Amino acid sequence: MKIICSQSELSKAVNIVSKAVPTRTTMTILECILIDASKNVIRLVANDTEIGIETQIDGTIEEPGIVALDAKVFSEIVRKLPDNMVIINTDSDFKTLIKCEKANFNIIGKPGDDFSYLPELPKDDAIVISQFSLREIIHQTIFCTSDTESNKIMTGELFRVDGGKLKVVALDGHRIAIREIELKEEYASRDVIVPKKTLNEVSKVIGGGLDDDVNIYITENHITFVFDRTTVVSRLIDGEYFRVEQMLSSVYDTRIKISKSELLGCLDRSTLLVKEGDKKPIIMNITDEGMHLVMNSFIGSLNEEIDISKEGADILIGFNPKFFIDALRVIEDDEITIYFVNSKAPAFIKNDNESYIYMILPVNVKTE
Amino acid sequence: MKIICSQSELSKAVNIVSKAVPTRTTMTILECILIDASKNVIRLVANDTEIGIETQIDGTIEEPGIVALDAKVFSEIVRKLPDNMVIINTDSDFKTLIKCEKANFNIIGKPGDDFSYLPELPKDDAIVISQFSLREIIHQTIFCTSDTESNKIMTGELFRVDGGKLKVVALDGHRIAIREIELKEEYASRDVIVPKKTLNEVSKVIGGGLDDDVNIYITENHITFVFDRTTVVSRLIDGEYFRVEQMLSSVYDTRIKISKSELLGCLDRSTLLVKEGDKKPIIMNITDEGMHLVMNSFIGSLNEEIDISKEGADILIGFNPKFFIDALRVIEDDEITIYFVNSKAPAFIKNDNESYIYMILPVNVKTE
Numbered sequence: 201m202k203i204i205c206s207q208s209e210l211s212k213a214v215n216i217v218s219k220a221v222p223t224r225t226t227m228t229i230l231e232c233i234l235i236d237a238s239k240n241v242i243r244l245v246a247n248d249t250e251i252g253i254e255t256q257i258d259g260t261i262e263e264p265g266i267v268a269l270d271a272k273v274f275s276e277i278v279r280k281l282p283d284n285m286v287i288i289n290t291d292s293d294f295k296t297l298i299k300c301e302k303a304n305f306n307i308i309g310k311p312g313d314d315f316s317y318l319p320e321l322p323k324d325d326a327i328v329i330s331q332f333s334l335r336e337i338i339h340q341t342i343f344c345t346s347d348t349e350s351n352k353i354m355t356g357e358l359f360r361v362d363g364g365k366l367k368v369v370a371l372d373g374h375r376i377a378i379r380e381i382e383l384k385e386e387y388a389s390r391d392v393i394v395p396k397k398t399l400n401e402v403s404k405v406i407g408g409g410l411d412d413d414v415n416i417y418i419t420e421n422h423i424t425f426v427f428d429r430t431t432v433v434s435r436l437i438d439g440e441y442f443r444v445e446q447m448l449s450s451v452y453d454t455r456i457k458i459s460k461s462e463l464l465g466c467l468d469r470s471t472l473l474v475k476e477g478d479k480k481p482i483i484m485n486i487t488d489e490g491m492h493l494v495m496n497s498f499i500g501s502l503n504e505e506i507d508i509s510k511e512g513a514d515i516l517i518g519f520n521p522k523f524f525i526d527a528l529r530v531i532e533d534d535e536i537t538i539y540f541v542n543s544k545a546p547a548f549i550k551n552d553n554e555s556y557i558y559m560i561l562p563v564n565v566k567t568e
Numbered sequence: 569m570k571i572i573c574s575q576s577e578l579s580k581a582v583n584i585v586s587k588a589v590p591t592r593t594t595m596t597i598l599e600c601i602l603i604d605a606s607k608n609v610i611r612l613v614a615n616d617t618e619i620g621i622e623t624q625i626d627g628t629i630e631e632p633g634i635v636a637l638d639a640k641v642f643s644e645i646v647r648k649l650p651d652n653m654v655i656i657n658t659d660s661d662f663k664t665l666i667k668c669e670k671a672n673f674n675i676i677g678k679p680g681d682d683f684s685y686l687p688e689l690p691k692d693d694a695i696v697i698s699q700f701s702l703r704e705i706i707h708q709t710i711f712c713t714s715d716t717e718s719n720k721i722m723t724g725e726l727f728r729v730d731g732g733k734l735k736v737v738a739l740d741g742h743r744i745a746i747r748e749i750e751l752k753e754e755y756a757s758r759d760v761i762v763p764k765k766t767l768n769e770v771s772k773v774i775g776g777g778l779d780d781d782v783n784i785y786i787t788e789n790h791i792t793f794v795f796d797r798t799t800v801v802s803r804l805i806d807g808e809y810f811r812v813e814q815m816l817s818s819v820y821d822t823r824i825k826i827s828k829s830e831l832l833g834c835l836d837r838s839t840l841l842v843k844e845g846d847k848k849p850i851i852m853n854i855t856d857e858g859m860h861l862v863m864n865s866f867i868g869s870l871n872e873e874i875d876i877s878k879e880g881a882d883i884l885i886g887f888n889p890k891f892f893i894d895a896l897r898v899i900e901d902d903e904i905t906i907y908f909v910n911s912k913a914p915a916f917i918k919n920d921n922e923s924y925i926y927m928i929l930p931v932n933v934k935t936e
Binding site: 465 | 674834867873
């Protein structure tokens with residue numbers, strides 16, 4: 201194989217497909233990036249069997265062929281090459297010369313025979329969404345997924361296509377995030393659970409342009425994202441997602457409107473009093489006078505007052521400040537509305553059309 | 569004690585003195601920042617007994633007094649306060665209220681009785697140097713000091729005042745860095761060894777302005793840096809420094825001129841073939857045709873050619889690429905001159921007036 205392409209394009213492509221290279225694996229071939237120039241295009245592929253990424257680059261194929269190169273070594277070399285044309289030349293033993301200006305690297309490649317390409321899946325009935333919206337909706341929900349593998353379903357997000365809407369749900373047992381966006385067209389309804397790792401990697405490699413689209417294809421066991429010249433294929437998580445609707449209630453005893461930035465500033469400061477691993481709640485005392493926030497820890501104490509407009513009963517309720525902070529950071533509105541039932545029931549931060557709903561469970565606090 | 573000052577100034581001062589707070593100590597009082605408003609000025613002090621820093625801030629003293637506050641907690645709180653006026657109010661039990669806009673923190677302070685203030689040292693015969701020059705000369709030499717405490721002297725730098733010149737020397741057993749700058753005046757000659765930690769911290773807290781000066785005072789066991797409203801006092805390292813002059817030779821068999829950026833680019837790429845802990849040399853083969861660089865490792869091999877202008881004998885010599893890279897990164901010249909004696913003797917990178925000299929020991933390479 202002999203190909204010639206630009207360092208900048210090669211570097212971008214290597215960066216994209218590297219996201220699918222496993223960090224630990226017993227199959228060394230998966231630690232490689234495959235360069236496939238056997239047909240008319242130059243394709244780079246990586247696949248850790250859960251998630252696979254393929255991307256195409258422009259270039260000249262002087263001699264068609266395929267080679268698999270150690271992803272770590274290859275990507276570090278490509279990144280450090282000067283910004284000029286790169287020649288990649290492989291001999292029959294897969295010894296590979298990487299040449300750019302005066303730099304000459306020789307590394308050992310492998311044949312691509314036992315490399316697992318992306319599965320060939322039918323690509324019809326694409327759900328179209330802008331790269332910007334997809335990236336936003338992932339960012340606004342993914343922090344609510346769980347890291348523990350004990351409940352596999354919590355490590356993914358529900359993607360629910362419901363006519364002309366896409367609803368994304370994440371939950372981790374302490375809180376729920378729900379985001380809904382309008383799609384440009386109507387689609388057949390379906391529910392799938394997408395692994396958070398896939399969503400993380402997709403949100404890193406999509407450009408995020410408002411006018412650039414992503415085509416999403418859903419098949420029985422896979423979800424495929426196609427954008428620019430890149431295809432990401434991921435397995436779905438098996439199972440049925442939690443019935444989130446049953447956890448949401450529209451009844452409330454207290455409703456407040458509060459400045460997001462003031463609340464966020466105060467909660468952010470309160471975390472200074474919490475050492476890692478420690479679980480001190482922030483106590484909100486909501487009365488007609490305003491919201492009084494208190495945190496006491498062995499480091500010291502914090503006392504703040506924030507103006508609110510309140511409707512309904514007074515309430516004293518405690519939360520893990522981190523859960524509130526995470527939600528507030530991804531809400532765009534500056535004035536937010538919070539709904540409370542009682543000091544043992546979850547609080548809801550949501551807007552009127554419910555394009556976002558964040559539910560947070562309170563923690564028990566002793567009420568003097 | 570009750571003082572009022574601006575968050576921005578307080579935050580800057582806390583950041584400066586924090587550099588002298590020890591990370592681990594058995595004396596908890598040293599983990600504090602002392603606020604001393606007992607006289608007409610507000611002073612912040614930290615002291616780990618090796619290095620002590622004091623800085624003054626503007627503010628109003630409503631009630632004179634002294635309090636010692638846990639450095640970590642205090643600095644995190646100050647950093648997160650809004651940019652406005654801060655009130656620090658201590659009661660007779662050293663309970664301290666930190667108030668800024670709506671934020672109210674209560675933390676427990678300590679009396680300053682057993683706090684160690686900076687030693688009172690005579691301040692005469694200041695050596696004056698611009699903040700810019702001091703920062704540069706530290707940056708250009710400090711990477712050659714040693715981290716191992718087995719030879720204490722190697723963990724410091726020689727500061728030699730010699731009439732109208734300041735010479736700074738660092739060495740670690742594999743290489744030497746020497747930098748010399750002209751001082752604005754003539755001073756009495758003297759040699760002192762300054763701990764690298766002190767120099768690191770000083771270079772972080774000086775502004776680095778070309779027109780801002782640092783006054784340096786040297787006493788028997790201490791060096792004091794005074795700049796802006798800050799004083800840094802450090803112990804010196806006891807002992808006599810190595811006789812570096814004897815290690816420098818002006819005899820050479822080969823002299824080359826080479827582009828620094830080309831050599832640095834090549835060496836930088838060669839490190840891609842070296843895994844951590846591994847010690848692969850880069851081999852330079854210098855002939856009339858140019859410099860041919862080769863590195864072979866189990867990852868792969870690198871081959872490059874760089875144009876040079878050469879005087880004297882051909883030479884084949886190997887180096888740890890990192891040592892060359894460190895030196896090249898702090899040399900401003902684009903064309904550099906390298907002097908070689910033979911493949912077992914150190915190489916020198918130096919300019920004509922010897923304002924910089926970098927000596928690097930070669931490594932043994934098998935010459936086929």
